[in-house]
Amino acid sequence: MPDADKSVIVLFEEQHRQDVIALWKKCGLVRAWNDPDKDIDRCLNVDASRLFVLMKDQTVIGSVMTGYDGHRGAVYYLSVDPAHQGGGYGRKLMQQCEDYLTGLSCPKINLFVRKDNDAVHRFYGEMDYALETSAAFGKRLIPDD
Numbered sequence: 001m002p003d004a005d006k007s008v009i010v011l012f013e014e015q016h017r018q019d020v021i022a023l024w025k026k027c028g029l030v031r032a033w034n035d036p037d038k039d040i041d042r043c044l045n046v047d048a049s050r051l052f053v054l055m056k057d058q059t060v061i062g063s064v065m066t067g068y069d070g071h072r073g074a075v076y077y078l079s080v081d082p083a084h085q086g087g088g089y090g091r092k093l094m095q096q097c098e099d100y101l102t103g104l105s106c107p108k109i110n111l112f113v114r115k116d117n118d119a120v121h122r123f124y125g126e127m128d129y130a131l132e133t134s135a136a137f138g139k140r141l142i143p144d145d
């Protein structure tokens, strides 16, 4: 049985908050301009958004945030504890997002990966995601810092 089969994905509950934030920090996903507490609260306050938590032996070992804006689906904060990487957990979390978004009739996922994150580029290639040519523009509306 693959290692990932012994894990379970649950919806985020308040009891997970500190472990999820610690995981994001351990995985290098927290930026000074993004307050993780606020990001969790915002996710919880939007109907079509979900924060999934991957548990193994009652321990948080992974997480992913996803949502649908009525045109495209998004995926953020995909993270697997470094001690558990390479065991199929990232694939399992992405499948959860895809199943959730497909259930909402979302036709396509767009996601962002930092340009220098070669390992994650390869991971998404394995997940059948294609690197697209359009540039991503962003404008901050509410500063966190």
Ligand SMILES: CC(C)(COP(=O)(O)OP(=O)(O)OC[C@H]1O[C@@H](n2cnc3c(N)ncnc32)[C@H](O)[C@@H]1OP(=O)(O)O)[C@@H](O)C(=O)NCCC(=O)NCCS
Pocket: 027, 028, 029, 077, 078, 079, 080, 081, 084, 085, 086, 087, 088, 089, 090, 091, 092, 112, 113, 114, 117, 119, 120, 122, 123, 124, 126, 127
């Ligand atoms: C990206 C991440 C979630 C992958 O999780 P994971 O549990 O290690 O991934 P999996 O074990 O499910 O790997 C799935 C496939 O991707 C490939 N893959 C995973 N990491 C890889 C890497 N660093 N280099 C090359 N291929 C990789 C695996 O070979 C695997 O293929 P296989 O199923 O044919 O063996 C994890 O590395 C992570 O948390 N990284 C830090 C946080 C991060 O950068 N998140 C992405 C933000 S955009």
